Amino acid sequence: MDTQDIRTLKILEEIENGQAPSQRDLAGKLDVSLGLVNSFIKRLTQKGYFKVTTIPRNRVKYILTPKGAAEKARLTYEFIQYSFTFYKRVRENTGKFFKELEARGVKTAAFCGAGELAEIAYVSLQETSISLVCIIDDQCSKSRVLGVPVRPLGQAESLGCEHYLITAPESASKIRGFLEDAGIAADKIFLVNSSGRIE
Structure with a gap:
């Protein structure tokens, strides 16, 4: 499991929590730059792992799709295997x-x-x-x-x-x-x- 997979898993977990994290919040939790989070979000959106909707105060909310939930489950299993090894x-x-x-x-x-x-x-x-x-x-x-x-x-x-x-x-x-x-x-x-x- 590489760093990119681990970051993808963390982003999907944060989105599934339903707290509407901002990209700045995600960057802080992942300890990466805001630009890197932005590129991750775009890539994961293009893959259909979540939808982006606008909420009040000009913020966006990310909603996990069934495809995103399946990917999160797959990455979680891989992470457990990786951690144990x-x-x-x-x-x-x-x-x-x-x-x-x-x-x-x-x-x-x-x-x-x-x-x-x-x-x-x-x-x-x-x-x-x-x-x-x-x-x-x-x-x-x-x-x-x-x-x-x-x-x-x-x-x-x-x-x-x-x-x-x-x-x-x-x-x-x-x-x-x-x-x-x-x-x-x-x-x-x-x-x-x-x-x-x-x-």
Whole structure:
């Protein structure tokens, strides 16, 4: 399942909710430009997935068609399959990775990124004796996630962790650069990439 399919599914879900979202609303929820949402809307309308009607105050409302509902059901099924496969791949790869670290005598680690990848990696980490010291994340508003403290990136060098696993692939280059600039050796920094592999 590619990014375009995922965005199509999210747009169809928002339209099915019947809240009459504006293109600006959709752009915010999808975290994409207004122009990209506009082109998606035009393409999906041409395919007959929804109708466009005008409502008061010069706004438009999108109404899901039976064809659009069928496409949403198909994409939902694909997304579930994709998510399950991705979860299994991340679990398998992080499990092997943590067991290798454990065999080398590693005792502590930190995750960089408090999202879903961190949650999956944490499940694998529980099968070893390695302790998760903290999660490093400048965007997270919580003080604790997965039972450990959340720290800003600026504190990474003072944590004394043996290894750092980047669990936010979308910010990987920024995080890796910051960690290396802070004096953390490149061979102590790893990444769970967007396909679920460790690199």
